[in-house]
Amino acid sequence: MPVQRVKxxxxxxxxxxxxxxxxxxxxxQSDTQRTNALTSGHRACQxxxxxxxxxxxxxxxxxxxDGKVIAVNxxxxxxxxxxxxxxxxWQVPWMHSLFGNAPAVATGVAAALRAKGRTDVRVxxxxxxxxxxxxGFGVLSGMFERNDDVLYVCYDNEAYMNTxxxxxxxxxxxxxxxTTQAVGPEPGNAFGQGKNLPALAMAHEIGYVATATVxxxxxxxxxxxxxMGLRGARYLHVLVPCPLGWGIPSGHTVRxxxxxxxxxxxxxxxxxxxxxxxVSPIRHRVDVEEYLRPQKRYSHLFSPEPRRDMIDxxxxxxxxxxxxxxxxxxxxxxxxxxxxxxxxxxxxxxxCAGPRSPRGNESPCRSGSPCQNEEQS
Amino acid sequence: xxxxxxxxxxxxxSLANRTGSWRTQRPVYxxxxxxxxxxxxxxxxxxxxxxxxxxGDYRTAWDRIMxxxxxxxxxxxxxxxxxxxxxxxxxxxxxxxxxxxxxxxGDLALDKGWTVPAPTTSTGRxxxxxxxxxxxLSAAYHLRRAGHEVQIREAGPVAGGMMRFGIPSYRLPRDxxxxxxxxxxxxxxxxLLGCPxxxxxxxxxxxxxxxxxxxxxxxxxxxxxIPAGExxxxxxxxxxxxxxxxxxxxxxxxxxxxxxxxxxxxxxARTAKRLGATEAVVVYRRTRDxxxxxxxxxxxxxxxxxxMRWLSTIRQADEGKVLMERMExxxxxxxxxxxxxxxxxxxxxxxxxxxxxxLRLLQDVPxxxxxxxxxxxxxxxxxxASGIFAGGDMVPSDRTVTVAVGHGRKxxxxxxxxxxxxxxxxxxxxxxxxxxxxxxxxxxxxxxxxRPVLDAARRRSTFDExxxxxxxxxxxxxxxxxxxxxxxFECDNCYGVxxxxxxxxxxxxxxxxxxxxxxKGCGICVAECPCxxxxxxxxxx
Numbered sequence: 001m002p003v004q005r006v007k008x009x010x011x012x013x014x015x016x017x018x019x020x021x022x023x024x025x026x027x028x029q030s031d032t033q034r035t036n037a038l039t040s041g042h043r044a045c046q047x048x049x050x051x052x053x054x055x056x057x058x059x060x061x062x063x064x065x066d067g068k069v070i071a072v073n074x075x076x077x078x079x080x081x082x083x084x085x086x087x088x089x090w091q092v093p094w095m096h097s098l099f100g101n102a103p104a105v106a107t108g109v110a111a112a113l114r115a116k117g118r119t120d121v122r123v124x125x126x127x128x129x130x131x132x133x134x135x136g137f138g139v140l141s142g143m144f145e146r147n148d149d150v151l152y153v154c155y156d157n158e159a160y161m162n163t164x165x166x167x168x169x170x171x172x173x174x175x176x177x178x179t180t181q182a183v184g185p186e187p188g189n190a191f192g193q194g195k196n197l198p199a200l201a202m203a204h205e206i207g208y209v210a211t212a213t214v215x216x217x218x219x220x221x222x223x224x225x226x227x228m229g230l231r232g233a234r235y236l237h238v239l240v241p242c243p244l245g246w247g248i249p250s251g252h253t254v255r256x257x258x259x260x261x262x263x264x265x266x267x268x269x270x271x272x273x274x275x276x277x278x279v280s281p282i283r284h285r286v287d288v289e290e291y292l293r294p295q296k297r298y299s300h301l302f303s304p305e306p307r308r309d310m311i312d313x314x315x316x317x318x319x320x321x322x323x324x325x326x327x328x329x330x331x332x333x334x335x336x337x338x339x340x341x342x343x344x345x346x347x348x349x350x351x352c353a354g355p356r357s358p359r360g361n362e363s364p365c366r367s368g369s370p371c372q373n374e375e376q377s
Numbered sequence: 378x379x380x381x382x383x384x385x386x387x388x389x390x391s392l393a394n395r396t397g398s399w400r401t402q403r404p405v406y407x408x409x410x411x412x413x414x415x416x417x418x419x420x421x422x423x424x425x426x427x428x429x430x431x432x433g434d435y436r437t438a439w440d441r442i443m444x445x446x447x448x449x450x451x452x453x454x455x456x457x458x459x460x461x462x463x464x465x466x467x468x469x470x471x472x473x474x475x476x477x478x479x480x481x482x483g484d485l486a487l488d489k490g491w492t493v494p495a496p497t498t499s500t501g502r503x504x505x506x507x508x509x510x511x512x513x514l515s516a517a518y519h520l521r522r523a524g525h526e527v528q529i530r531e532a533g534p535v536a537g538g539m540m541r542f543g544i545p546s547y548r549l550p551r552d553x554x555x556x557x558x559x560x561x562x563x564x565x566x567x568x569l570l571g572c573p574x575x576x577x578x579x580x581x582x583x584x585x586x587x588x589x590x591x592x593x594x595x596x597x598x599x600x601x602x603i604p605a606g607e608x609x610x611x612x613x614x615x616x617x618x619x620x621x622x623x624x625x626x627x628x629x630x631x632x633x634x635x636x637x638x639x640x641x642x643x644x645x646a647r648t649a650k651r652l653g654a655t656e657a658v659v660v661y662r663r664t665r666d667x668x669x670x671x672x673x674x675x676x677x678x679x680x681x682x683x684x685m686r687w688l689s690t691i692r693q694a695d696e697g698k699v700l701m702e703r704m705e706x707x708x709x710x711x712x713x714x715x716x717x718x719x720x721x722x723x724x725x726x727x728x729x730x731x732x733x734x735x736l737r738l739l740q741d742v743p744x745x746x747x748x749x750x751x752x753x754x755x756x757x758x759x760x761x762a763s764g765i766f767a768g769g770d771m772v773p774s775d776r777t778v779t780v781a782v783g784h785g786r787k788x789x790x791x792x793x794x795x796x797x798x799x800x801x802x803x804x805x806x807x808x809x810x811x812x813x814x815x816x817x818x819x820x821x822x823x824x825x826x827x828r829p830v831l832d833a834a835r836r837r838s839t840f841d842e843x844x845x846x847x848x849x850x851x852x853x854x855x856x857x858x859x860x861x862x863x864x865x866f867e868c869d870n871c872y873g874v875x876x877x878x879x880x881x882x883x884x885x886x887x888x889x890x891x892x893x894x895x896x897k898g899c900g901i902c903v904a905e906c907p908c909x910x911x912x913x914x915x916x917x918x
Binding site for chain 2: 010011012014015016017018019020026027029030032036038039040041042043044046047048049051052055082085086087088089217243249250251252253254255258284
């Protein structure tokens with residue numbers, strides 16, 4: 001008889017819940033008792049990735065911190081759509097001050113809690129890419145440098161969406177925004193500009209830096225859980241597609257985040273003290289074109305004439321990420337990853353059944369529980 | 378109320394803001410028919426019983442099969458599994474081994490002695506079933522469970538029909554068949570063996586049967602005119618396979634030629650190999666892709682060393698040899714002779730050219746129409762004669778065990794309705810759950826568990842079962858490869874991916890509900906449902 005792994009869960013760790021998994025291995029989001037930190041009735045657009053990402057993160061933080069979390073929010077979509085005076089969608093203690101000072105306010109809250117001896121209450125700061133990458137970067141850098149006890153989360157939708165889609169420092173090359181028009185010899189946002197904030201955060205050599213997307217919930221929850229288990233300055237960068245700004249159907253938010261990781265354009269990794277410690281290998285790789293083509297912000301790359309040069313340049317960016325982070329290294333061979341039947345490369349640990357960690361199975365599985373690979377028959 | 382400085386409004390929650398009013402379309406939970414279920418001739422709900430098996434709840438899974446098919450252990454061995462050919466997972470990696478899991482469940486039930494409850498009420502109606510083949514047994518089982526009194530009359534000495542006399546024991550061990558038949562009889566079905574029915578109307582009248590289901594099968598071998606020398610040894614495949622059930626094994630000699638291209642031809646050739654033939658050659662007048670035999674059977678026969686001669690007919694048979702003529706296909710794909718002949722050594726020529734039904738018992742029944750050797754029945758399986766139904770190989774259809782079992786089930790439903798003075802109506806058919814409705818990214822990559830196959834060298838000489846079964850762990854693995862196409866399997870994805878918390882989780886087994894007060898109709902839940910169980914419908918306002 002061929003030996004088969006017993007622990008196989010139909011949908012592995014890829015879906016939100018899994019009736020075949022024991023309760024303690026399920027996600028926070030599958031729990032009917034989840035906090036719903038950002039509850040219904042908020043005024044985010046249909047299919048908002050940021051609303052989804054914020055609930056994922058804060059709910060996971062609430063579970064990790066036993067329900068004792070204070071959130072400090074920068075100005076931006078998330079603040080505007082969730083809290084039009086006097087209503088709010090937040091079901092956690094939540095505070096908003098200015099566009100550029102959220103990390104500093106979070107630092108202050110953390111200091112106040114320290115002064116009161118409340119080590120049990122944890123602080124998270126959060127904002128969009130505008131406040132994080134551009135307007136509030138100075139104070140964020142200060143927060144990192146002082147190693148203040150705050151988890152800062154950036155929900156990156158790659159432009160200022162709230163005010164009508166203006167370019168930010170996180171807007172990718174070639175993307176059209178209202179301030180980077182799709183005209184001229186080099187249409188869209190310029191190549192060679194912008195900031196890579198996860199890399200900047202790593203340069204501060206803080207204890208924990210990670211990236212995640214709304215397409216891989218279990219990975220995202222694992223990272224929030226991990227970050228909440230540490231003290232000091234921590235940074236989480238979450239890719240949250242914006243149907244309005246990216247020009248995609250509202251139902252394709254999660255799909256687009258998934259294509260961003262599958263193409264390698266958005267590397268998903270963890271780093272500690274400036275060193276990359278873990279990456280999420282690409283599962284079923286696609287060409288970058290498959291990610292670009294559905295988005296209207298890139299439509300000038302495909303019509304009236306295909307801009308092969310720019311598509312190739314973006315492909316080169318994705319390839320560089322793949323090389324730099326070893327996003328395919330855990331796979332057997334370069335092309336093997338395109339083969340859906342390449343089961344040998346999936347992690348053998350039970351709830352995961354997903355991509356194998358490059359460090360093998362010595363580390364705990366993404367569910368946070370020990371790898372059950374030992375139990376295979 | 379006293380408010381702080383500069384505060385003029387009370388704090389409120391956004392729940393006051395019914396964002397559902399933005400919606401132009403709404404998600405609706407739907408169930409569609411998975412391809413396996415649509416393809417199953419026996420009408421099984423494969424997805425439903427795999428769902429139970431995924432949880433390790435094998436008893437529920439088996440009970441679910443038994444609602445449609447009383448012979449899972451048999452079916453898990455002899456079915457040509459159209460479910461697997463249709464399986465959506467085939468587009469992803471390999472089809473789910475539905476048939477293997479069914480066999481595992483069937484064997485487990487026999488092992489544990491699981492039974493289905495006997496009927497608690499009696500309708501007082503009596504139904505006569507003629508023939509104890511798969512169709513008759515299936516009809517008897519369903520009619521009995523509906524509370525009717527059922528008597529099966531079988532002309533042969535044992536029950537099973539073609540499952541016993543047509544399918545070799547290396548594909549279907551007799552103890553398995555016997556056990557599943559016994560379980561049907563234990564429900565209170567009266568089985569009379571060696572009891573042919575010659576006067577159907579008379580029997581029904583004299584013994585008070587309210588309806589009859591006739592399923593006598595097709596046992597009479599078709600013949601073709603082959604000029605033969607006096608000492609040529611020719612026999613037909615049906616006789617060969619039937620004689621395997623008796624005491625004396627037939628003598629075939631060292632070289633056996635089988636003429637025909639169906640499953641029976643394969644069975645005959647493989648049986649010949651097992652009886653000691655050094656050479657078993659199948660002669661078929663068309664090409665392999667036109668062969669009516671199923672691929673698995675051809676493949677297994679080839680592995681066992683059976684030789685195939687395509688595009689050939691037998692012109693003449695003599696002692697120790699046959700004369701073979703090469704054929705070629707014309708433009709329409711019809712084979713025509715070329716005139717090239719070739720001699721082939723053959724101690725025995727086995728004719729496997731198909732079978733006819735022996736329909737003498739229906740010949741004189743007024744109203745019954747017999748066309749091209751089979752009985753014409755309506756969609757309700759009733760013949761032209763009121764109260765007389767027919768199914769299985771003797772009506773126009775594919776002649777497989779699975780089809781016969783399906784006939785039995787459908788006929789039983791119609792007979793039951795007819796006895797109650799109503800008409801059986803199948804529920805409205807849902808949309809098919811096609812592959813493009815699935816979001817397959819969510820399913821773990823997992824290759825199929827292949828059933829162990831008896832080592833070819835060993836199986837050529839024995840009548841041991843060729844295909845082994847799965848054990849529990851592999852069966853569970855296989856069941857969990859099911860994509861649950863078109864049927865919610867409670868993965869919580871919709872509950873998780875809604876940016877507006879507008880999906881309500883109703884708890885295990887109860888599914889979900891959309892909270893239309895807050896659903897903005899973005900469609901993420903629809904796009905991210907792995908199994909395509911949510912549809913988008915326009916809002917009518």
